[in-house]
Amino acid sequence: MRLLPALLLCLPLAAHAAWIDIEHDFSDDKPWSEVAAKLPPYPKDANLLPFNVSSATSNRFFVDADSISVGADQVVRYTVVVKAAGGATNVSYEGIRCETGERRLYAYGHPDGTWSKARNAGWEPIRMRSLLSYRKALYEDHFCPGGITVRDAKQAVNSLRRGAR
Template sequence: MSTLHLPRARRFASALLGVASALLVAPTAFALNQPEEPAPWQESQVAPPTNFSTEAITPFVLDAQSSMRLGIDPKTLTIDPDGVVRYVLVAKSSQGALNVLYEGIRCASAEVKVYARWDNASSWNTSGKAEWEPLAFRGATRRAMQMARGGVCEGKVPNGTPARILRALQSGNTELPR
């Protein structure tokens, strides 16, 4: 028959109590040191620019074989607090047809959104149904993908300043493999 020494039992009970206390306090201390979850992304409310130019644009080339002349009105190029690069894009065909879009590229999610189209008379046509679309190498978002990779984005963030974005687009690194 073994006998339990009283001092040893007290030390064991004291150690057990210490471990139990640590286990109760640890989750609270751990939770206090954890960084908060980032708030979900919130898109800024935007309206198309009231003033823009279809002539004073910064031109760039997306496809050497294309007859379209593309450019961004530099006064409209912004990097907004929500991380979206917004701009007025001007596209002119060799026959003189003009398309003007107000759109944005979200580098963090590789998406593009067309906010409005200029009606070539005096106003923007906006759609309440404008949705973010994933950038792709083919299809309707190919041009925006080329712009994103050619200077609008640096990985998942905007490429510095509007001036830097325009310089990168002008440098001609926008053409994608076919």
């Protein structure tokens, strides 16, 4: 009879050990790998969605709605168009990885509607302290609210249409 109380004391420990194994079975042991990014068609003015970065800049910022995608690798890819007050326009195809707060430049757009792939463009941290960082604004307000990746392009487009929260 003294054996029964000792066994009952061990049951919670055995159950806990089994739970740990179950958690291990469901954990993601595979390292993250990026899927190949495919360049989108060059943006059209009719598809550009404006977004706010900061009152500290006179530049205007847009995302091409048709270019937004959320890959199987959980990278939000998009074309951004920056129109400077002086008339210059910069176009680039980029990605944001919400899980790590990183960004990547894939290609630069040219006025003739062509792309040039970016050289040596790896993943870099988003500058979260800069008031002028459009990537920070996209990360915080539209593509990664609360650090969570948007489900799909439709959710990202809806967020841009609503404006920053």
